[in-house]
Amino acid sequence: MPSLEDELFPSTPGKFKVDRAHNMNRQFHRCFASTSTMFLWALFLIALTASYLSFQSFVDSGSRYFSASWGGIQWEKQVRNSAQIHRSGGMSVLARKSLLNSHGILVVEGDLNDAKLLAKLFDVVAFTHVMHLAAQAGVRYAMENPNSYVHSNIAGLVTLLEIGKSANPQPAVVWASSSSVYGLNEKVPFSEADRTDQPASLYAATKKAGEEITHTYNHIYGLSITGLRFFTVYGPWGRPDMAYFSFTRNILQGKPITIYRGKNRVDLARDFTYIDDIVKGCLGSLDTSGKSTGSGGKKKGNAPYRIFNLGNTSPVKVPELVNILERHLKVKAKRNIVDMPGNGDVPFTHANISLAQREFGYKPTTDLQTGLKKFVRWYLSYYGYNNRKGLQ
Numbered sequence: 233m234p235s236l237e238d239e240l241f242p243s244t245p246g247k248f249k250v251d252r253a254h255n256m257n258r259q260f261h262r263c264f265a266s267t268s269t270m271f272l273w274a275l276f277l278i279a280l281t282a283s284y285l286s287f288q289s290f291v292d293s294g295s296r297y298f299s300a301s302w303g304g305i306q307w308e309k310q311v312r313n314s315a316q317i318h319r320s321g322g323m324s325v326l327a328r329k330s331l332l333n334s335h336g337i338l339v340v341e342g343d344l345n346d347a348k349l350l351a352k353l354f355d356v357v358a359f360t361h362v363m364h365l366a367a368q369a370g371v372r373y374a375m376e377n378p379n380s381y382v383h384s385n386i387a388g389l390v391t392l393l394e395i396g397k398s399a400n401p402q403p404a405v406v407w408a409s410s411s412s413v414y415g416l417n418e419k420v421p422f423s424e425a426d427r428t429d430q431p432a433s434l435y436a437a438t439k440k441a442g443e444e445i446t447h448t449y450n451h452i453y454g455l456s457i458t459g460l461r462f463f464t465v466y467g468p469w470g471r472p473d474m475a476y477f478s479f480t481r482n483i484l485q486g487k488p489i490t491i492y493r494g495k496n497r498v499d500l501a502r503d504f505t506y507i508d509d510i511v512k513g514c515l516g517s518l519d520t521s522g523k524s525t526g527s528g529g530k531k532k533g534n535a536p537y538r539i540f541n542l543g544n545t546s547p548v549k550v551p552e553l554v555n556i557l558e559r560h561l562k563v564k565a566k567r568n569i570v571d572m573p574g575n576g577d578v579p580f581t582h583a584n585i586s587l588a589q590r591e592f593g594y595k596p597t598t599d600l601q602t603g604l605k606k607f608v609r610w611y612l613s614y615y616g617y618n619n620r621k622g623l624q
């Protein structure tokens with residue numbers, strides 16, 4: 233009898249360490265920020281994979297992480313209906329699984345490495361765009377489970393690109409790269425043309441490899457490619473492994489938090505970017521993605537190959553992040569300050585977003601103070617802390 237862990241996680245090595253306290257009887261929610269923008273494309277959102285998503289939140293302890301099977305006339309009909317191109321106006325929602333379902337958007341639970349499933353989906357629907365957000369994410373976990381990064385971020389990406397290049401019509405592909413590709417780059421703020429040949433972690437190296445691999449599919453097959461370098465995304469429904477999330481949990485539970493400090497005791501800093509701003513960047517990328525030129529694996533002309541930074545352009549030091557959380561939670565953190573271990577972390581990130589601003593008007597509007605307030609409000613309500621006195 234497979235253990236609950238096996239039930240919850242796929243066959244791939246990509247086991248993301250989920251805090252089981254979050255798991256127990258939590259409804260499976262695949263979550264994205266909601267947006268009022270209308271999707272005018274038959275969009276294939278690859279938000280499920282053998283490992284965790286950038287915006288993955290909680291998995292129901294009772295349900296299977298992957299649906300047992302797919303296919304058949306009824307299933308194909310559901311996929312087709314769900315991918316119908318709607319006329320403009322109205323609301324298309326990227327949010328929780330149940331909400332997606334209530335808007336007639338079918339969520340197909342499957343493994344990014346399942347080439348048969350992806351081929352079937354493209355056989356059933358002529359997708360015009362793919363928004364590929366699935367990955368084994370996380371800088372530090374790569375040292376514990378390196379194969380899961382290769383499996384999802386390299387093999388999984390190639391599986392998707394192979395299906396995309398053979399599709400007719402070929403979709404335009406927008407996918408999640410990472411600010412971590414800048415690695416040990418010291419020129420700030422980071423611009424897309426800066427050095428990215430010194431990744432500091434295996435995770436960053438697989439994202440950099442993804443940029444090179446997608447370039448070959450653009451060059452050989454005419455796939456339109458847009459890579460988005462996300463800068464430390466945070467917000468409601470986020471990832472429990474990330475600092476802002478795990479710090480909130482520990483502060484509320486009275487447990488200590490570990491704050492890494494760089495060389496010469498310098499504070500680390502990140503260009504934290506709120507999820508709603510990231511979603512606007514994703515939508516802007518889809519709107520302007522340009523068409524793939526090939527079909528059935530044959531290139532018929534040059535197709536766009538683009539890379540954009542999606543950041544907030546104002547890095548904040550990690551200790552300041554903790555100060556803001558303490559203010560919103562009205563609880564003092566138990567700080568344990570240690571020198572940054574050699575775990576692939578970089579001292580700072582800082583995005584130059586002028587390219588995305590020029591190309592599709594990307595403009596982040598949520599500062600960290602405001603974004604963390606929204607996150608804390610969501611966290612307290614989702615985990616039922618609301619009845620605590622004195623907490624907002």
Ligand SMILES: O=C(O)[C@H]1O[C@H](OP(=O)(O)OP(=O)(O)OC[C@H]2O[C@@H](n3ccc(=O)[nH]c3=O)[C@H](O)[C@@H]2O)[C@H](O)[C@@H](O)[C@@H]1O
Nearest residue numbers: 369370410411412462463464474475476490491492500577
């Ligand atoms: O920008 C990105 O592309 C990356 O952003 C995050 O990576 P990271 O910035 O390391 O985010 P956190 O893990 O939340 O760490 C934020 C900061 O807190 C620090 N930290 C983290 C954990 C901890 O226990 N203590 C601590 O001080 C980290 O060194 C870092 O400076 C995501 O985890 C990556 O998946 C993503 O690719």
